[in-house]
Amino acid sequence: MDTFSDALLRLARGFLGGAIEQYSVFQQQVDPGRTRLDHRAGRVWIGEREFADSGEIGTFAEDLTFQWAWAKPALAGMSGVAASVRLREIGLREAIPEFTTDLLDLAGFPDPMLAADHLSIIAMGVLGARGMTKFNYGGRAYAYLVVEDEQVPCATPDPGAVAGVVRAAAAMLPGGGARSVVEGYARRHHATVRASADGLEVSLPQGFRLIARVDSADRLVAADIVDAGLAAVPATLPEPRHERIPPFVPDTLLAALAAPAAITIGGRGSLRGSADATSLWWEPMYAAEDLVEVPDRRVAVAEIGRYDSEHRIWTWVHRDGSGATTLRALAREHGAAHLAADRVDLSGTAHPNNVVTVLVAGAADLGGNLGWAAVPDDAGWRYFAVTDHEVRAPGADPAVAALVIDTAANLLHPLTDQQSRYATMRAMILGWFRRHDVAALTFGEPQLLLGHFGLYELRVEFDAGGGIIGTRTGMIGELMF
Structure with a gap:
């Protein structure tokens, strides 16, 4: 689909004004914070605030589809999907196909994420909810929640707004x-x-x-x-938004690590002189102290650090060649001394595994290495930089680039927000292009970036929030049509 149905548009227009007004009140009343959801109890937490009578209406996935919560068998009967169920009932009564189709393909919209946002604002208005929010639960996927708790006040007409x-x-x-x-x-x-x-x-x-x-x-x-005297009422300035929550990985540091994360994320290389150029995969591999086992070969590595996944503690290991020392120095330069400490507490972060992967990938690249290995142990994982000089990276082509950029986008997206997302993704893409001597064209930004591989090109497309919608490859020029 590339537009909403006439039935939905007719219904939505009667609710949009009130929904936008109420959403503004919700934003002014509720400070941003880590978002959590209990489907069974029908409760949502945003920062330190708890909201009853609230839950999920649906999710937006990396494949640009939107799935309603009522369509998920695992959530059937739970309080946290009651609003989504009501929305389906309205859809059946009013013949709204978007509310009664379990999985909506939004790929045809110019901005699929924006279409999902609009769909959720419409749902909030139709339901008469007190608020709506979305949170990233991994990769580029989002869950959309509605808050119906009466502690959030109902909007009243503000003459200036x-x-x-x-x-x-x-x-x-x-x-x-x-x-x-x-x-x-x-x-x-x-x-x-x-x-x-x-x-x-x-x-x-x-x-x-x-x-x-x-x-x-x-x-x-x-x-x-x-006003009553027919004098024009000037528009009031919007209330200042609450201060931004400082990101765990500062914007400038994340942008600096974005390209290394993409460059080393492939987890693949080859041995010089090997007949099978794709036989060496090093993530994850079981390893001895200094070697990763691969078929018929032992590959030298240097330990970067260890992650206790139960307690969410990252510990740096001092090993020459791993790049850990260089990364820790870089973290200090960017005002992130907490990431340079011997032990890094990740228990308060929403996506600790992403942080660990970015640190590991960045360290491996800064140490002059082509990749890294992850090895399970009793407490969690040990991470190694692949230091073997006989290992070389595979060549670059549009298909490889598309896979790497999509994978790196899924890794980096949860660590960004509206203020940092585009800069981070741009740094990741252009850094990867530079490393592989790919000619980059930026005339289409911020909507797209292009990479040229001889007669072929890679097109990376962005949504309005700076996130990567997806990648496309083809002959130069054909993707414009």
Whole structure:
């Protein structure tokens, strides 16, 4: 699908204004923080705050599909999917295919992630929920949650903000439908609405009025607020957002480690002179202290560190050639002394395994090595840099590049946010291109980056939030059509 159905668009327009207004109140009321969900209890935690009567409505996956929570057999009957079930019931009653199809393919939309966001805002409005949030649960996948706990206040019309809310709601979906947007907003607040010569007027509390001008195609031309004396009410500036939570891996350090993570993430190489160029795989492998066993060969390694997966503690190991010393120095330069300490406590991070992998991959590359090995032990894992001089990396081609970039994007995405995501992904892609002498074209950014491999090219496409939607390969020029 490349657009929402007419049935969904008709239904959504009546709820969008109220949903956007309520979502703004939710953001102002709830500080960002680590998000957790208990499906059985129907509870959501955002930072230190707990919300009852809340749960999952659906998930967006790396393959650009959206799956409703009601369609997941493992969650059947749980309180945390009750809102999703209600949404399906509304879909059946109103003949909304998006609400009754278990898995929606959003790949045809110009920005599939944005389509998932819009679908969730629509769901929040239709459900009359108090808030909506999403959290990354691995790779580039997101879970969308609705909060229905009454501790979050219901939005009331703010004269300085109403016009902006209505304009945003009218612009969110394609086509006309401006009258439905205005009438739906009025209905949410039990406000009187009447037709005017060129649109609609809505009576708001304390004598304020919303004046909406609508053209013959049912598109919103203008929306303004006037007071009882017909004087224009200036728009109020939005409330300042809460301070950003400092990332565990600082932005500049993550950008510096992004390319090394991609360069060493393949976990594959070959032995010089070997007849089978793809026979050497070193992650994960069982190893002795200084060697990784591969078929008919022992490959030299140097230990980088150890990860206690139960207690989420990373411990650096001092070994020459591993790159650990260089990475720890780099961490200090970027203001991340906590990552340079002998022991790094990852218990408070949402994605500790991703942090470990980035540290390991970065250390291996900074040490001048082609890859790293992961070896299980009683407490968790031991990590090694592959230091053997007889090991060489495989060549680069568009298919390999696409696989590596998609894999590295899944690794890095959970460690980024709106402020750091594009810069990190860009550094990863261009760094990998430079290492493999791939000509890079950046004229399409921030929507896309191109890499040229002779007659072929790799196209990396981004969403509005800076995340990688996906990669495509083909003859130069053919991907533009």
